[in-house]
Amino acid sequence: MVLIKMKEIAELYLGKTVKDAVITVPAYFNDSQRQATKDAGTMAGLNVMRIINEPTAAAIAYGLDKKGSEEKNVLIFDLGGGTFDVSILTIEDGIFEVKATAGDTHLGGEDFDNLLVEHCVRDFMRINNGKNLASNKRALRRLRTHCERAKRVLSSSTQATIELDSLFEGIDYNTTISRARFEEMCGEKFKEEDEARRSCVEAKHQLENYCYSMRNTLNEDSVKTKLDAGEISSALAVIDEAIKWLETNQTATKEEFEYKLKEVEKVCQPLATKMYQAAGAGGMPTGGPGGFGGAAPGGGSSSGPTVEEVD
Template identity: 45%
Template sequence: MAKISINLATGSLQKEEIIVGIDLGTTNSLVAFINPEQNPQVINDTGKGLLVPSIVHFNGLGDAVVGNDAKSFLISDPSNTIFSVKRLLGRSYKDVADYKDTFSYKIIDDDTESLVKIQAGDKFYTPIELSGLILKELKDRAEHALKTPVNRAVITVPAYFNDSQRQATRDAGRLAGLDVLRIVNEPTAASLAYGIGLDPTQTKTIAVYDLGGGTFDVSILAIQNGIFEVLATNGNTFLGGDDFDRAIVHYWIEQNKINPEVLAADAGLMQTLRLKAEAAKVALSTQNIYNEKLETSNPALGEVWCSITRIKFEELIASKVQETIDACQNALTDAKLSISDIDEVVMVGGSTRTPYVKQQVATFFGLTPHDQINPDEVVALGAAIQADILAGNRSDILLLDVTPLSLGIETMGGLMDVIIPRNSKVPTKAGRQYTTSLDGQVNMKISVFQGERDLVSENRKLAEFDLKGIPSMPAGFPKVDINFMLNADGILTVQAIELRSGVKQEIDITPSYGLSDETVEQMLIDSITHAKSDVEQRMLIEARSEGEQLVYTAERFIEKNGFVLTDVEKTETLQYIAALKDALATAEKDNILKKADELNEFTRPFAERLMDIAVSQAMKGKSID
């Protein structure tokens, strides 16, 4: 039941503030709301259509236009017309180095922030600022159409967006004047739009296949009792319909024998070819051949024939489509499911209109995919439903997402101690207790990592901070709780507290730049490929750490309590310590463990002897009744 607000002073009904759902897409963006009939609806500002091209153009004065008004400048002023900015959100220059030449505008490295910036005219803009302009256009469109202020929103992102990219999206919303209530995974929003599982008696497992203009995600969702639980996600934020367009462009370049130097000097021609390729892709969804002649103003080129058959198009995109199918299999593996466990498949994203994509997905899953809802609108519609949930108007749905990579801290020897495992449900909280390794240690450095390898050197460092002011105590006495809290937006908060003193330190982690999904996938592959060697390395490091701690403890014992040993015992103890030190200098785990056991066995009676002395002194002069 929807909430009703009443002005207590006048007794009149107050109009509810509308919370919109926004699909901030790579190619197009949309904004939706729940209409008076309680149905999700994409906002259509009169004369502007449903889709807002995710394009920003800057004129010579630095003034910006967004959407369709900007799209026309892709050919006439390509260097000042920014498209596919979503690909750059939360990215470093290194991340996009292999792709920057596909953009007609200039991307530069901002050394001060480790993030990319885009040059337009004599000014420089961050991807967050540019995304903010697109979101502002959507906000203005919604306010114009609905005749009411719009200040709060739910924004969707690809399921594989990491912490930095999610935070960048939230920051862009703030720049647009929006209070971003929730960052929601696009596949999760799409499942809501289809309403699969809204019947609380239904139990289903579905696959959401989302292939947009620049990103791809597949999510495996379990739906039970109205709860949408993401079992696993996989994808690639650098794979989508844009890649199909590029494949066609490169094919035409080869067919027309166009000199790369001519293209490099004519950015407008490259954009013209890209737009023609997009038109060809759309046409080949309903016809078998696309054939057009392009008249160029470049005397070195003259006419360019833009011709391609559907068969050739499918041949060009086959490897990219297969990458998406491989990701589907990886997601199933992560979810510990087989293809037969999937009850339904949902298609999302404009690129799923390509017949070859539908065929391959249907063949892989052995099911006819759902594609009844306009694939361009489905995510925005789902975001509007999520906004309605957050407004308190729906209580029959609960969304649970997962984190794509494990999160943990560095422990002694450079080992990764996982606190939140990969594919844990979000939001989540987990923690562990640690202690000091040295006597009198008053500070503890906490380094947070993301990844699947046993060694932190092979994982990605997210942040580092110091817990200061730990009371000076013998090693092992302080008790430090380290808690990880991952919220629904995928933003991580790490808290460390020393329990005896109450000393506490906390940090919200927003990494300096993003992690590409090619890297995510490679990290997962590496964790499997190197599993055996990683385990062996971990066992060696653990043996060394234990051995080093034992040497430290034994030497401290002799230093402080040598009076309980005879000269012979002291000499032999030092010999055992030396033998363990020699073993520690090697990479032979078994030898380290053997020498550690020998030292332990030899010195055990000394600890018992010291305890007896302590008890005897404590009882001196006392009688037992």
């Protein structure tokens, strides 16, 4: 139905019959989804010449394939009415290749419209003693149209005004929305990504702190007398390699940071065990990672170090 309507619109605009078409699909569509789209075009009476990715179509629309023949990478940021896609393309001699794609199939302009409409409905109820205009479809449709217009205005202005005469039961409605308030309302939609970035940063800091703390501990003179020099040298080499990796991979994923931490722990934990065992005879060095600080009483029990709980 959508393709039939688009065909009618194109024919009305061009003033002639449209037979051939190139149809765009999201970059993450698999082969069966692409074939289903092609079949839908055929049923709509179109000769589908080609199915291309939406990011590729966006690049062609902006003429990026005409700007030189050298290879270049292009980031396509596509926030549509119902979906959100980000893709990285490589363009060389007019040939497009999608390198990576990601996004959210349930995030788009309609979601922002809904948030603004819900805010206005609550505001109308607050002002007019609980009158709920959501029960009136016509009033809700008018409000949604003005909210969508206000959203577009906020893309280039710091505030937008929504004014409707006789919106519900003869009551006028006027309100002003600032861009800051609108961004605050939409913040919940980005919470998932914020949480993902926060956990990634925490994983990075955990790896960083462990490496530096363990390196400082292994460089202490009191530790060098209790552990084999070869083991210390091997562990320090692994730690230094991890620190260099950190410096060159600041944008790594949470999983990559966690995997790197496990690699370092695999080498350092046996040394930490030996340091704990040696604590019964000579005490632990201070400043170690994961609570290595604090000395066990000399000449104490052979069962291991004394554990003290502190605030």
